[in-house]
Amino acid sequence: MLPLHTVKQFFTDMRRQKLRTAMTTFGIFWGTCSIVLLFAFGQGLRESQVESQKGLGENIGIFWPGITSKDHKGLPRGRQVQFTEDDIRMVKTKALTIERISPEFSKWNVSLKVGRTNMVQNVIGIWPEFGEMRNLIPTEGSRFINEQDLDQRRRVVFIGDQLADQLFNNSALTGGGNSSPQGSEKYQLEIQKVADRAIGQQVLVNGVPFTVIGVMKPKKQDSSYNGRDARKAYIPASTFNTMYSRRYPNNFVVQAKPTETIKKSKEEILSILGAKYRFDPTDREALAVWDVSEGIEFMNSFFGAFQMFLVGIGVATLITGGIGVSNIMNVVLEERTKEIGIKMALGARKSYILVQFIVETLMITGIGGLFGFLFAFGIVSIFPALQLEDYIGVPRVDIFGGILVTVLLGVIGLIAGIFPARRAANLQPVQALKLF
Amino acid sequence: MSNEMLLAAQKPVLTDNVISMNNVRKAYTTGKVTFEALKGVDFHARRGEFLAIVGPSGSGKSTMMNIIGCLDIPTSGDYVLDDQVVNKLNSNQLADIRNRKIGFVFQAFNLLPYATAYENVEVPLLFARVNARQRKERIMALLSRVGLADKVANKPTEMSGGEMQRVAIARALANEPDIILADEPTGNLDTKSGGGIVQLFHELWQSGKTIIIITHDMNIARQSGRVFKLKDGLVDTNGNGI
Numbered sequence: 001m002l003p004l005h006t007v008k009q010f011f012t013d014m015r016r017q018k019l020r021t022a023m024t025t026f027g028i029f030w031g032t033c034s035i036v037l038l039f040a041f042g043q044g045l046r047e048s049q050v051e052s053q054k055g056l057g058e059n060i061g062i063f064w065p066g067i068t069s070k071d072h073k074g075l076p077r078g079r080q081v082q083f084t085e086d087d088i089r090m091v092k093t094k095a096l097t098i099e100r101i102s103p104e105f106s107k108w109n110v111s112l113k114v115g116r117t118n119m120v121q122n123v124i125g126i127w128p129e130f131g132e133m134r135n136l137i138p139t140e141g142s143r144f145i146n147e148q149d150l151d152q153r154r155r156v157v158f159i160g161d162q163l164a165d166q167l168f169n170n171s172a173l174t175g176g177g178n179s180s181p182q183g184s185e186k187y188q189l190e191i192q193k194v195a196d197r198a199i200g201q202q203v204l205v206n207g208v209p210f211t212v213i214g215v216m217k218p219k220k221q222d223s224s225y226n227g228r229d230a231r232k233a234y235i236p237a238s239t240f241n242t243m244y245s246r247r248y249p250n251n252f253v254v255q256a257k258p259t260e261t262i263k264k265s266k267e268e269i270l271s272i273l274g275a276k277y278r279f280d281p282t283d284r285e286a287l288a289v290w291d292v293s294e295g296i297e298f299m300n301s302f303f304g305a306f307q308m309f310l311v312g313i314g315v316a317t318l319i320t321g322g323i324g325v326s327n328i329m330n331v332v333l334e335e336r337t338k339e340i341g342i343k344m345a346l347g348a349r350k351s352y353i354l355v356q357f358i359v360e361t362l363m364i365t366g367i368g369g370l371f372g373f374l375f376a377f378g379i380v381s382i383f384p385a386l387q388l389e390d391y392i393g394v395p396r397v398d399i400f401g402g403i404l405v406t407v408l409l410g411v412i413g414l415i416a417g418i419f420p421a422r423r424a425a426n427l428q429p430v431q432a433l434k435l436f
Numbered sequence: 437m438s439n440e441m442l443l444a445a446q447k448p449v450l451t452d453n454v455i456s457m458n459n460v461r462k463a464y465t466t467g468k469v470t471f472e473a474l475k476g477v478d479f480h481a482r483r484g485e486f487l488a489i490v491g492p493s494g495s496g497k498s499t500m501m502n503i504i505g506c507l508d509i510p511t512s513g514d515y516v517l518d519d520q521v522v523n524k525l526n527s528n529q530l531a532d533i534r535n536r537k538i539g540f541v542f543q544a545f546n547l548l549p550y551a552t553a554y555e556n557v558e559v560p561l562l563f564a565r566v567n568a569r570q571r572k573e574r575i576m577a578l579l580s581r582v583g584l585a586d587k588v589a590n591k592p593t594e595m596s597g598g599e600m601q602r603v604a605i606a607r608a609l610a611n612e613p614d615i616i617l618a619d620e621p622t623g624n625l626d627t628k629s630g631g632g633i634v635q636l637f638h639e640l641w642q643s644g645k646t647i648i649i650i651t652h653d654m655n656i657a658r659q660s661g662r663v664f665k666l667k668d669g670l671v672d673t674n675g676n677g678i
Contacts, residue, residue, distance in 0.1 A: 347535020
């Protein structure tokens with residue numbers, strides 16, 4: 001009954017003081033809008049950075065040969081440590097924390113030829129597990145290298161999307177027939193078409209015919225070694241060795257079990273290989289290790305902090321809006337002193353006056369907040385149409401953002417309202433009526 | 437019929453004291469200056485009485501009215517209203533007394549400017565949590581009683597001074613209080629409208645209400661049953677009764 005009366009009064013007031021109410025509400029509108037937008041863009045940026053990191057692979061580590069830096073069991077430091085494909089097999093059977101492992105043989109400046117198109121690129125020899133670890137996902141209708149390919153030393157090749165585009169998209173003259181931006185849906189479709197054309201075709205690798213079995217689905221990747229996956233050609237490790245007879249792989253890639261960390265796998269692998277090649281497992285230079293999950297973690301926390309910083313700016317804006325509301329409520333109080341006095345003379349309790357002021361403040365913050373949220377949400381919704389996601393990701397408002405804004409608005413509304421409301425409620429009826 | 441005859445003919449039976457003040461003092465302090473508006477006043481009003489409080493400016497009339505109306509509490513001394521010691525009540529209890537036991541009529545009408553006559557009369561009923569159906573019945577009855585049945589939807593700006601004061605009286609009667617407390621009710625009105633208002637007070641008095649009018653207009657004071665004079669914050673004993 002009473003709150004209804006208050007709401008009615010609020011709307012009467014709003015009509016009487018259109019400009020003032022509008023400007024006050026705008027302060028809250030703008031503050032809410034800032035928070036939601038900054039939150040959304042921060043979130044999008046963080047997610048796109050983390051996703052790019054994951055392009056290399058999740059929970060993986062990459063191991064290179066190194067040189068010992070510690071004396072160990074009577075052997076001097078400075079010895080070269082190298083591993084063979086057999087060592088990697090041994091690690092696979094002995095290490096308990098790892099899910100997958102694969103050697104990586106790499107050869108640069110290999111000629112790849114389709115018809116009259118000739119590209120010089122990096123060819124990689126790997127085990128089938130490599131694909132899943134490193135997120136080399138085949139396009140529809142194509143596949144990655146499998147166990148039979150490895151066992152039978154088949155001459156099959158899996159190629160990166162950009163390389164496929166160059167080889168099979170009449171790209172001899174343009175150097176890449178596809179002009180659509182990376183990561184866009186159009187590009188994805190284009191690559192699918194290229195893949196459909198390429199599967200089953202022959203590529204001459206250093207003059208040796210290989211059958212294309214798969215093309216990589218385009219992916220985001222912002223860190224790499226030996227070049228981008230999109231520009232490489234992958235063949236079975238066994239086939240690679242028959243062609244180039246390499247004793248030592250360039251490196252190997254390990255994926256830890258989902259419940260384990262690369263940190264643990266690294267210790268395990270260092271102690272297994274350390275026992276064989278007699279180096280100190282704590283020697284950090286015997287093998288060079290890149291823990292990719294560390295990078296993901298770093299990106300997550302760095303951009304998480306960046307997002308909080310952005311939200312902080314938004315919160316400050318909203319607080320400024322809240323101060324504006326509080327000021328206006330003080331003005332309203334001055335204007336209404338007499339009215340408050342009349343109501344008190346007619347039997348209004350303090351709590352009624354208090355509630356009236358707080359409800360009015362909450363209405364202003366609520367309405368401003370709602371419109372701010374909707375406006376920001378609208379911007380976030382139409383943003384993907386601008387196709388800027390490669391640069392700043394896709395802004396996104398999640399439930400956490402929604403709750404954050406709601407709680408903040410509530411708190412700011414209450415704080416902005418409580419001081420003028422208490423002043424109003426604590427007026428003596430006589431003072432309010434200005435009877436003396 | 438003269439007023440004296442009217443009073444003699446229809447004087448209601450006076451019963452116990454509804455208001456009883458003993459040695460009431462009220463001091464206001466502004467900075468270092470203390471001003472004593474009431475300097476020990478004894479005042480009693482019996483149920484059903486029609487009395488006028490008169491006195492020159494600065495005599496403490498308004499302070500009396502504030503204290504009687506529970507808008508303010510005395511600095512010292514006792515004020516008993518309808519067997520309740522007002523000095524000891526908290527702000528909510530005071531609000532409830534103002535709501536149910538006292539009906540205020542002000543010189544400046546003090547209507548809510550944005551509300552219609554109907555809504556103005558509704559305010560005390562809302563505070564008393566009267567349900568919607570009863571509110572409507574009572575408001576319509578009250579507005580007809582003060583002769584404004586056709587101005588229900590008018591806002592104060594659409595009414596004359598006399599009409600506004602009638603709305604204020606209807607509002608004062610909303611919760612059927614025992615006491616009507618009027619502060620210079622005709623001060624802002626012309627003679628004709630003022631006369632009508634005084635007539636209305638008489639009718640209320642005849643229906644059993646206790647009427648207390650604060651005024652400096654001797655013509656109005658003469659029409660009351662008893663005149664209580666104040667001077668410099670004290671009871672003026674010179675010629676109590678005119």
